[in-house]
Amino acid sequence: MSTDARKAREPLALRGFRTYWVASTIGFAGLSVSTIAVDVLVIEVLGATEAQVGFVRAAQFLPYLLIGLVAGALVDRWRRQRTLIVGNLVQAALVLVIPLLFMLGSLSVWLTAAMLFAAGCCGVFIAAAEQAYLPDLVPRRSLVLANARLGQSMTIAQTSGPAAGGLLLTALSAPLALVATSAARIGTALMIARIRRPEPPPHPTKTRMLRGIAEGVGFVYRHRTLAPLAASTHVWFFANSIAMTVLALFALRGLGLSPVAYGLVLTAAGVGGLVGALAANAAAARMGEGNTIIASRGLCALTWAGTALTPDFDATWTTVAALCAVQLLYGFSLGLEDPSEMAYRQTVTPRAMLGRVGSTMRSANRTVAVIGALSGGVMAGVLDYRPTLLIVVGIFAAAALVALLSPLRGARVER
Numbered sequence: 254m255s256t257d258a259r260k261a262r263e264p265l266a267l268r269g270f271r272t273y274w275v276a277s278t279i280g281f282a283g284l285s286v287s288t289i290a291v292d293v294l295v296i297e298v299l300g301a302t303e304a305q306v307g308f309v310r311a312a313q314f315l316p317y318l319l320i321g322l323v324a325g326a327l328v329d330r331w332r333r334q335r336t337l338i339v340g341n342l343v344q345a346a347l348v349l350v351i352p353l354l355f356m357l358g359s360l361s362v363w364l365t366a367a368m369l370f371a372a373g374c375c376g377v378f379i380a381a382a383e384q385a386y387l388p389d390l391v392p393r394r395s396l397v398l399a400n401a402r403l404g405q406s407m408t409i410a411q412t413s414g415p416a417a418g419g420l421l422l423t424a425l426s427a428p429l430a431l432v433a434t435s436a437a438r439i440g441t442a443l444m445i446a447r448i449r450r451p452e453p454p455p456h457p458t459k460t461r462m463l464r465g466i467a468e469g470v471g472f473v474y475r476h477r478t479l480a481p482l483a484a485s486t487h488v489w490f491f492a493n494s495i496a497m498t499v500l501a502l503f504a505l506r507g508l509g510l511s512p513v514a515y516g517l518v519l520t521a522a523g524v525g526g527l528v529g530a531l532a533a534n535a536a537a538a539r540m541g542e543g544n545t546i547i548a549s550r551g552l553c554a555l556t557w558a559g560t561a562l563t564p565d566f567d568a569t570w571t572t573v574a575a576l577c578a579v580q581l582l583y584g585f586s587l588g589l590e591d592p593s594e595m596a597y598r599q600t601v602t603p604r605a606m607l608g609r610v611g612s613t614m615r616s617a618n619r620t621v622a623v624i625g626a627l628s629g630g631v632m633a634g635v636l637d638y639r640p641t642l643l644i645v646v647g648i649f650a651a652a653a654l655v656a657l658l659s660p661l662r663g664a665r666v667e668r
Contacts, residue, residue, distance in 0.1 A: 264391040264399040269450030273390055276444030277383075277403055280341070281410035283437020287348070289519060290430040292501040293512045294351075294365065298428070301362045303502060307630020310498050312366040314626060316373040317619030324377045325612020326465045329605060330455050333386040336378055338442045344375035345438035348431055355428035380615055385607040388599050389452055396599050397542070397666060400592035401533040408526030408588050453604075469609025472602070478543070479601065481659030482594070483614050485652045489550060490618040492648035494625030495632070495641065496557055503638040504576065508565055514573045521577035522584035529588025542593035543664030547656045549590030554649035556583035561642035600666045 264270045295301045295309050328336055350368050354360040391399045474480050504510045504518055529549075536545045559579035566572045602610045632641040656662070 262395060262398065264395045264402060267391060269448050270390040270399060270402075272444055272448045273387075274402055274406060276441045278406040278410060279437050279444060280441040281407040283434040283441075285410045285519075285523070286437075287431055287434040289512065289516050290428075290434070291365075291369070292505070292515070294428055294431075295362060296501060296505050297512070299360070299362050299365065302630075303634035304627075304630045305362050306502060307498050307627045307633075309362065309366045309369065310494070310626035310630075311623040312370040313373045314494070314619040314622040315370055316377045317616045318623055320374060321377050321381075321612050321616025321619065322466045322470070322609075323462070324381045325469060325609040325616075326462055328378065328381040328385055328608035328612070329465070331382075332452060332455065333382040333389070333608075334445060334448060334452055336382040337386065337445045340375045340379040340382065341438045341442035341445070344372050344379065345435045345442070347372040347375065348438065349435040351431050352428040360428065377612075377615075381608050381612045384595065384599065384611040386452075388604060388607065390448075390450060393600055397537050397592050397596035398534050400595040400599075401530050404530035404533065404588055404591050405527055408523050408530050408584065410523070465609060469606055469613045472606055473610055473613045476601070478659070478661050478664050479598065479610075481656060481661050482546070482598070483617065485546075485550065485656040485659075485661070486594070486614065487617050487621050488648060488652035488655060489553070491621040491625040492557075492645050492652060494622035495629035495648070496560075496645045498626050498629030499633050499638055499641050499645070500560070502633050503560075503642070507638045508563075508572055508576070510569070510573065514569065517573060518576050518580055522580040522587075525581040525584025525586075526588035527584075529585040529590075530592065531588075533589050533592040536589055537593045537596070537666070541663055541665040542597040543656075543661040545593040546590050546597075547653060547662060549586045549593075550649065550653035550656060552586040552589075553583060554646050554653060556580070556586060557642060557649055558646045561639050561646065597664065597666055 265274060291309070295306055301309065347368055351360065351365060354364055354368075387399060387403075388396065472479070473483050500518075501515070504515045505512075510518070533545070540548070556579050559582070560576065563572065563576050563579065566575070598610065598614070599607065629641065632644070636644075
């Protein structure tokens with residue numbers, strides 16, 4: 254087998270993708286620290302109510318609803334590498350405002366939500382550019398493996414980040430731990446700036462912005478397989494947003510876990526995600542991307558049933574071990590699915606529409622996530638944590654069923 258053939262299959266052999274992979278790994282590490290830092294900051298330091306916790310989580314998704322479609326249309330007209338550099342630097346500055354406000358004694362739940370919303374606006378452009386930029390760095394036949402490599406680095410970060418974040422919170426405080434997230438964003442921007450692979454110029458277009466957006470929306474929801482994939486994913490995001498909102502409350506308040514113990518629970522999901530990402534390419538080759546997505550979503554429903562039924566043992570660490578076990582399987586389902594979903598979407602979408610198609614799906618996903626986060630906070634306050642999680646199980650199962658009963662079953666990426 255020639256060297257070129259091996260490189261076509263292993264994306265890390267390509268210098269441009271290797272640098273991008275390092276940049277992404279740095280960003281994933283910062284994000285994994287911020288996840289636990291924001292939860293502890295809002296719930297324990299600022300003493301937010303269940304409804305306020307849902308509001309803060311919704312604020313992070315709201316930018317996708319407000320500017321997601323516009324961001325996708327603009328990214329298709331911009332240089333994607335430059336967009337990633339500027340977006341990460343601006344987001345780093347915005348995140349840094351939270352610890353500064355804390356040190357000044359001016360931080361509140363509402364100001365935290367406002368800064369996370371502003372950082373989320375940058376995240377909309379970053380996410381659109383990331384998914385549109387990747388096919389410029391690797392051949393299309395290597396997209397599943399490239400997405401799997403990114404998924405592996407993300408789950409390694411999720412494995413070490415929450416545990417490290419929990420220790421960092423113990424040594425410092427939740428707001429100050431966000432300095433690490435800001436530094437990671439700067440590191441990501443610097444690494445992306447080192448990529449020297451020539452980027453094709455933006456596709457020339459005289460199409461008006463609204464018409465361009467409509468083209469992206471129409472492509473997704475009229476496509477034979479992307480349309481049911483989008484519908485299933487929207488339902489999944491609604492369920493997952495409720496689940497993750499309630500999980501933080503369930504662990505920190507319902508089960509009384511410490512930040513370190515909660516970090517271990519998130520770490521378990523990261524470990525599972527790593528195993529899933531390692532198996533993703535083989536699973537997609539054997540079952541096909543469509544069937545891999547369906548199987549993963551069915552498994553996801555089962556894991557949240559296990560989370561809802563996690564007993565509150567007398568020994569705290571027994572409870573932590575039980576919760577870690579089911580979150581391990583949850584992470585596995587995510588790691589297994591994501592490379593197939595991303596690669597399938599990137600393969601069936603023309604390059605000139607990658608930004609718009611990705612943003613169309615993300616905007617709808619995050620819109621239902623806003624509703625899910627708000628609903629999760631309210632439902633947790635009214636119904637309590639376990640009944641809310643059991644409702645989530647049914648919604649996850651519905652997402653799997655939508656995909657199962659569609660042409661997505663058996664769909665494959667050409668290799």
